[in-house]
Amino acid sequence: MKLSIDKLKPGMRVISEVANLNHAVLLPADTILLAQHLRLLKMWGIDAVEVAEAPSELESPRAAEDLPGELVRQAEAIVSRRMKHVPLAHPAVTLVRDLAIRRAAHGGGAIPA
Amino acid sequence: MIDARTFAQRAGDLPSLPALYYELVEVIGDPDSPVETISNLLQQDQSLALRLLRLANSGFYGFPSDIGTLDEAVQLIGLRELQDLVLATSVIKSFEKVPGHLVDVGSFWRHSIACGLASAMLAEQRHDPVPERFFVGGLLHDIGRLILFLNAPEESRLILDRCEKEERLAQDVEVEVLGFDHAMLGAELIDLWKLPQSLREMVGSHHDPSASPVVFLDAFVVHYADFIVSALEYGKSGEVFVSPLVVPSNRARWLMEDDRIEALVTELDHTCEEVFPILTRERS
Numbered sequence: 001m002k003l004s005i006d007k008l009k010p011g012m013r014v015i016s017e018v019a020n021l022n023h024a025v026l027l028p029a030d031t032i033l034l035a036q037h038l039r040l041l042k043m044w045g046i047d048a049v050e051v052a053e054a055p056s057e058l059e060s061p062r063a064a065e066d067l068p069g070e071l072v073r074q075a076e077a078i079v080s081r082r083m084k085h086v087p088l089a090h091p092a093v094t095l096v097r098d099l100a101i102r103r104a105a106h107g108g109g110a111i112p113a
Numbered sequence: 114m115i116d117a118r119t120f121a122q123r124a125g126d127l128p129s130l131p132a133l134y135y136e137l138v139e140v141i142g143d144p145d146s147p148v149e150t151i152s153n154l155l156q157q158d159q160s161l162a163l164r165l166l167r168l169a170n171s172g173f174y175g176f177p178s179d180i181g182t183l184d185e186a187v188q189l190i191g192l193r194e195l196q197d198l199v200l201a202t203s204v205i206k207s208f209e210k211v212p213g214h215l216v217d218v219g220s221f222w223r224h225s226i227a228c229g230l231a232s233a234m235l236a237e238q239r240h241d242p243v244p245e246r247f248f249v250g251g252l253l254h255d256i257g258r259l260i261l262f263l264n265a266p267e268e269s270r271l272i273l274d275r276c277e278k279e280e281r282l283a284q285d286v287e288v289e290v291l292g293f294d295h296a297m298l299g300a301e302l303i304d305l306w307k308l309p310q311s312l313r314e315m316v317g318s319h320h321d322p323s324a325s326p327v328v329f330l331d332a333f334v335v336h337y338a339d340f341i342v343s344a345l346e347y348g349k350s351g352e353v354f355v356s357p358l359v360v361p362s363n364r365a366r367w368l369m370e371d372d373r374i375e376a377l378v379t380e381l382d383h384t385c386e387e388v389f390p391i392l393t394r395e396r397s
Contacts, residue, residue, distance in 0.1 A: 011376045027177055034380055035237045036175035039244070083344060083355045085282055092368035093358050099378060100344045 004048045010035045016050035075105035114292030117257075121301035124264040128207035130306055133158055134199055141192045151192070152183035155199070164202050165195070167391045172384045173230070194245045200308070201229070201252050205392055208259050215262045215269050216351045222393050223348025225252050227385050231338035232315075234377050239334070239367065250315030250335045255350040257299030257316070258283075262351070265291070269351075276353050283352045284320050296320050320356055333367065345378065347385065 003012075010033055018027040018041070026044055027037060033051070041049065079100045088094050121127065137154055140146045155162050162183055169186040170179060180186050187195060211218050232251030236244035261269050272286045279286075284294040300317030311328050315335040318325035322332035340358045342348075360368065369377065 009373075009376070010380060025177075031177075034172065034175045035234050036173065039237065040175065040177075079344075082346075082353075084280065085354050086340075086344075086357045090358065090360055090365075090368070092360065092365075095369075095371060095374060096341055096344045096358075099374070100346070103345055 001053055002048050002050050005038070005041055005046060008033060008038055008041070008049060008051065010038065013052040014049060015052050018046055018049055020044060020046075072101065072105050075101045078104050117293035117297035117301045118304075120264075120291070120293065121260065121298060121305055124260060126210070126263040127260065127302070127305070128204075128210075130200070130203050130207065131158070133161070134196075134203050135307075137196060137199055141196055148184055148187050151187050151195070155183055155187075161199065161202055164391055165198055168198055168388065171387045171391060173388050193243065197245060197249045200249055202392060204253065204256070208256075208263075211259050211262050212266060215266060215273070216258070217349065219393065220348040221255070221259070221350045223385070223389055224342060224350045225255060225348075226389055226392060227342040227347035227381060228252065228254055228335065228338050230384050230388065231342055231377065231381055232335050234380065235334050235338055235369075238369070238373065238377075239330070241330075241334075246311070247315070247331070247334050247338075250312055250331065251338050253299065253303070253312065253316050254319040254335050254339055255295060255299065256302055257295030257297065258351050260298050260302060261287075261291075261295060273351060273353075280354070282354055282356055284356065294320070321359055323359060323361055329364075330367070333364065337368070341374075341378075342381075347381075 012033045014027055014031040014033065015029055017025050017029045019025050026040075026046070027049075031037065033049075079097060083097055083100070086093060086097075088097065115123075133154065137151070140151055140154060155165065166180065166183065166186055168174070169176065169190055174190065176189060180189060190198070205222060208218075211221075229248040229251035232247035233244045236247040241247070258269075261272075268290055272283060272290055275281065275286050275290075276283050284296065287294040296317050296319055300313045303313040303316055311331050314325040314328045314332050318332035319335045319339055322329055322336045325332040336359065340355065343352065343355045
């Protein structure tokens, strides 16, 4: 489907190469859009891009469901202590907390020390 | 007790930014400066020039083809952003002497770089016209802590121990011990370095953006990014606990939904891994 620039989101997969008026390829087909690409597309004056309808293969944070319950409980205890000063009333906060638990259950962040 | 401004003015060990940064600001401020003048200036510091080229070619920008020369980088990245990148690399280098027994310096910069990248991504999603300016704000948000580690090591040790033992937030214990916190001190450093006012607000109000009504969004973006990267433990800056997320009721629309925050975290992982060694290691 062809989406206008303001409808594009990071994670979408480009299915037809994006070229400028001189036919120079700016983004090849199969590029997974990053936030930076959206900025570049605006800068290049591109109006619309052909993207796949299905979600991209851009890896999403791994789910906690496939982990042993004990591991998840331990991760929850660690994160709860670290976030003990954070009121959990707002959904945006619980969302980040759930992500933190999933991350801790998988052995910490994805960035190597 | 003294206030943050007096502490910063009296601090014996206060890193300064390189003369090259201020020369660059001057050259960029002159609309008649040709690109070659700017790239020639940057070439004076080969290590800096190399880092800039590597950043230009990294996922931080996501340019689809290689950028081979500084001239190209200057033209593609844009002058304002280039100035910010020079500032970022200069600041990290200027704090090389921070004592390792008080803070893991690598972990400190990992936290700060992640906060900078997340700030720029959040600003991008808010359709800010210049989202990259938030990178420096996020990068510098905890800079006051480094000033404390350098100039008040004993008090810093006391604060760290009390936070751990009493399970309290560092900014609260800092005010008790020193009369000010690291955010206030960081804001004073921004002033002493003659950096823009919006940067002062991002740094000085990163724990309470409502204290910065004029540029609330600027301060809130860094505050929100700091919350996310602290909760997800992208490095550590010397804080044991995550500070609360302050969400004024009329600004709830600025918070992210499930799929968008997951996409942001995934992108943050990739970009951090790439940008961290470029900014922090001499050769890698």
